[in-house]
Amino acid sequence: MCFVGEKGFTHRTDTGWYGKGVYFSEYPSYSMGYISGASQLLLCQVLPGKVFHCTNLIHGAEMKKGYDSHMSPDKKELVVFNCHHIIPAYIVHYKDSKGDFKYKAPTGKGTSKGGTSSNKASSDDNQPPDDICDETKLAEKGFLALCAKTTKVFKGQQITFSGIFQHTQAEMYQLVEKHGAKKGTAASFSFLIASLDEYSNGSSKCAQANKKNVPILGEMFVYDCILKKKMLDQDDYNMDILC
Structure with a gap:
């Protein structure tokens, strides 16, 4: 998204969703999404100064007066x-x-003559999920899920989102709809996907889910279901149980 020349960094792609500047991300998998086919990332130190936090798209805008960068x-x-x-x-x-x-069972005691364990290693599907609030894992799996082929894993499900995720809420809805879900309504939804902040602060959507006795799940549930191509045990991602 930028060009390094004799005079430093300059913007060399589109107008930029959040201003016409040089874009950086602390999440490698996020940056990798913009460099398909490449195998290098440039790690930089940046001085953000006073940051303007964007609330919507501002295509090609100049730097906000009184600020040094945009987020x-x-x-x-x-x-x-x-x-x-x-x-x-x-x-x-x-x-x-x-x-x-993939975990491989150790050899040694308890192995057969062939040198392999008599107990088969558990499959990935039987492994417990990653920490549902692990930002590094969320960024990695969020990117992989976005690139995954279309499935029907959420067919028949109505899903609602509350909070800030690896992708915008609009992108999250597009993602689950790509895999068979429908956008939930205030009157009807199968489960709520909430960020940790929204859950901790007891947002109105979380309160509504509790009132309806609807599960509140972490966003990792969406990514893992897509990547494993099946509906997983909701209890493993339930915010009420794990947080």
């Missing part, structure tokens, strides 16, 4: 307008992984 509503993108506030530090080389890490 996207989901706090995933920082827009820097002054190239002197950017110091490139490292070039990070990476490569695509070949699937998720």
Whole structure:
């Protein structure tokens, strides 16, 4: 999204959703979504100064008067307008992984003659979910879920969202609808996906869900269901149980 030249960083792509500046993100998987086919990230130190927090799209806008940078509503993108506030530090080389890490049962005592364990290792589906509030895992799985092929995993479900997630609420609704769900209404929804802040502060949607005895789940539930291509146990993601 930027070009490094003799005079520093300059904007070289579109007008920019949150201003015409140089875009940065502290989440590698978020930045990787904009560099398809590449294998390098530029790790920079930036001086944000006084940050203007955007509440909606401001395509191609100049820097807000009285501020030094802009922040996207989901706090995933920082827009820097002054190239002197950017110091490139490292070039990070990476490569695509070949699937998720899988646990292998140890060999030794209790193994068969062939040297393999007599007890089969549990499948990924039987492993407990990651911490549903782990920001690093949420960013990683949120990106992978966004790229996943269409399924019907949420067919028949009406889903409602409350809070700020890895993607905007509009994008979250598009994501679950892509996988068979319908947007829930105030009168009817199967379960509520809430951010930790919304749950902790007892938002109106959370209060409504409790009144209707509807489960309040973490956003990790959405990503894991999509990535594993099936509806998972809601208790493993229930905010009332885990938070």
